[in-house]
Amino acid sequence: MADxxxxxxxxxxxxxxxxxxxAEYGYLMQYLREFMWEKxxxxxxxxxxxxxxxxxxxxxxxxxxxxxxLFHFNNVLEQFFKKVDHNA
Amino acid sequence: MLDTGALSPEVKKLFAQISKQAEEFNKVFKKIExxxxxxxxxxxxxxxxxxxxxxDISKSITKxxxxxxxxxxxxxxxxxTTHTLFKDLDKIDSLKNELFDLRDDIKTQSIDLSNSxxxxxxxxxxxxxxxxxxxxxxxxxxxxxxxTKIEGRVVRRLVAFEKNQKIFERRILGIDAxxxxxxxxxxxxxxxxxxxxxxxxxDLATIMSSFMDxxxxxxxxxxxxxxxxxxxxxxxxxxxxxxxxxxxxSGGGGGGLLDDDDLDGxxxxxxxxxxxxxxxxxxxxxxxxxxxxxxxxxDRELMEYIKEEIDLIExxxxxxxxxNTLSMILSIAALVGVMTLIVIFLIGx
Numbered sequence: 001m002a003d004x005x006x007x008x009x010x011x012x013x014x015x016x017x018x019x020x021x022x023a024e025y026g027y028l029m030q031y032l033r034e035f036m037w038e039k040x041x042x043x044x045x046x047x048x049x050x051x052x053x054x055x056x057x058x059x060x061x062x063x064x065x066x067x068x069x070l071f072h073f074n075n076v077l078e079q080f081f082k083k084v085d086h087n088a
Numbered sequence: 089m090l091d092t093g094a095l096s097p098e099v100k101k102l103f104a105q106i107s108k109q110a111e112e113f114n115k116v117f118k119k120i121e122x123x124x125x126x127x128x129x130x131x132x133x134x135x136x137x138x139x140x141x142x143x144d145i146s147k148s149i150t151k152x153x154x155x156x157x158x159x160x161x162x163x164x165x166x167x168x169t170t171h172t173l174f175k176d177l178d179k180i181d182s183l184k185n186e187l188f189d190l191r192d193d194i195k196t197q198s199i200d201l202s203n204s205x206x207x208x209x210x211x212x213x214x215x216x217x218x219x220x221x222x223x224x225x226x227x228x229x230x231x232x233x234x235x236t237k238i239e240g241r242v243v244r245r246l247v248a249f250e251k252n253q254k255i256f257e258r259r260i261l262g263i264d265a266x267x268x269x270x271x272x273x274x275x276x277x278x279x280x281x282x283x284x285x286x287x288x289x290x291d292l293a294t295i296m297s298s299f300m301d302x303x304x305x306x307x308x309x310x311x312x313x314x315x316x317x318x319x320x321x322x323x324x325x326x327x328x329x330x331x332x333x334x335x336x337x338s339g340g341g342g343g344g345l346l347d348d349d350d351l352d353g354x355x356x357x358x359x360x361x362x363x364x365x366x367x368x369x370x371x372x373x374x375x376x377x378x379x380x381x382x383x384x385x386x387d388r389e390l391m392e393y394i395k396e397e398i399d400l401i402e403x404x405x406x407x408x409x410x411x412n413t414l415s416m417i418l419s420i421a422a423l424v425g426v427m428t429l430i431v432i433f434l435i436g437x
Contacts (some may be wrong), residue, residue, distance in 0.1 A: 020160060023094075025265050031123055054094045055094045055095070056092065056094075057094075058092070058093055058094035059093040060094070061093065061094060061095060061096040061097075062094045062095075063096075065094045065095060066096050066099045069095065069099065069103070070099065073103075073106070
């Protein structure tokens with residue numbers, strides 16, 4: 001209950017986090033590589049949240065984010081071509 | 089373009105290009121979908137039409153089959169009829185040939201018959217002319233004989249009629265003379281009666297004048313008698329006042345006075361005889377007419393007799409003429425019958 005309430009308050013207030021500051025200055029990926037790489041590698045939710053923060057707040061290009069989107073895009077294209085081939 | 093700075097510009101460009109391509113692909117896909125839906129609709133329509141055409145074709149095939157069967161049957165029937173017609177035509181041809189042969193035969197026979205008829209007609213004409221001439225001569229002879237007989241009869245009748253006419257003329261002249269005498273006598277009698285009537289008229293005038301004189305005399309005497317009656321009534325009243333007097337009217341006259349009966353009584357002076365006006369009995373010495381009446385009766389009888397005689401003669405002449413005409417008609421009819429018998433006999437031969 002308390003967590004949900006806290007989440008709701010956070011959604012309303014939207015306080016600027018440490019990750020967002022790091023992402024704004026282009027150091028989040030470096031920070032994650034040095035301090036939270038294991039979590040980032042194994043926790044999918046955390047990884048997507050971090051990529052979302054980078055996407056929204058980073059002013060500098062991030063190589064991992066490019067790879068991440070290109071990888072997803074590749075998957076999507078593969079599925080699309082498969083479907084097109086299947087329909088054709 | 090993407091608003092983020094986290095992605096490299098090449099990736100951004102790539103994504104932008106991909107998004108454009110995706111939009112174009114979406115448009116194309118929509119078009120393809122629309123085209124495919126149209127194609128599907130067309131395909132369904134085509135399939136429906138194809139099915140319908142298939143059904144129609146199957147129906148038309150069945151119809152064609154039936155029509156073909158019917159036409160084949162009809163053709164078969166027509167061929168049979170044509171076969172029969174050809175057979176009939178052959179028969180008709182043979183009959184026509186026979187008829188032509190028969191016509192030629194009939195022509196030859198008709199020519200022979202017309203020749204024989206002409207010959208027969210000429211012979212019959214000749215024979216008929218001869219017989220007609222004979223019959224004419226016989227008829228003329230018979231008519232002349234009959235005419236001479238009838239003329240003789242008529243002459244005899246005319247002579248008898250003239251004789252009778254003369255007798256009747258003589259009788260009529262006698263009757264005329266007697267009628268004239270009777271008329272003269274009747275004129276004398278009428279003059280005599282006229283004279284008597286004038287005498288009677290003068291006598292009547294004298295009687296009427298005397299009668300009128302008497303009436304004037306009575307008219308002058310009536311006031312005097314009235315006075316006498318008044319006096320007598322006064323006297324009677326006086327006597328009645330004195331007493332004892334019976335009624336004079338019951339006794340039939342009292343004291344020589346005039347009664348009412350005396351006044352109503354008939355006048356005897358200058359009395360008129362009624363027989364003077366009776367003209368039926370001929371009272372003035374008319375001549376006896378019994379002999380003339382007998383004469384009149386005989387004349388009437390004679391006239392009637394003459395009329396009857398004339399009627400009888402006329403009836404006789406009429407019956408004789410009728411008989412003569414009847415005998416003539418009968419003789420002509422007999423002659424015509426004989427002629428017809430002769431003609432029939434000749435035609436029969």
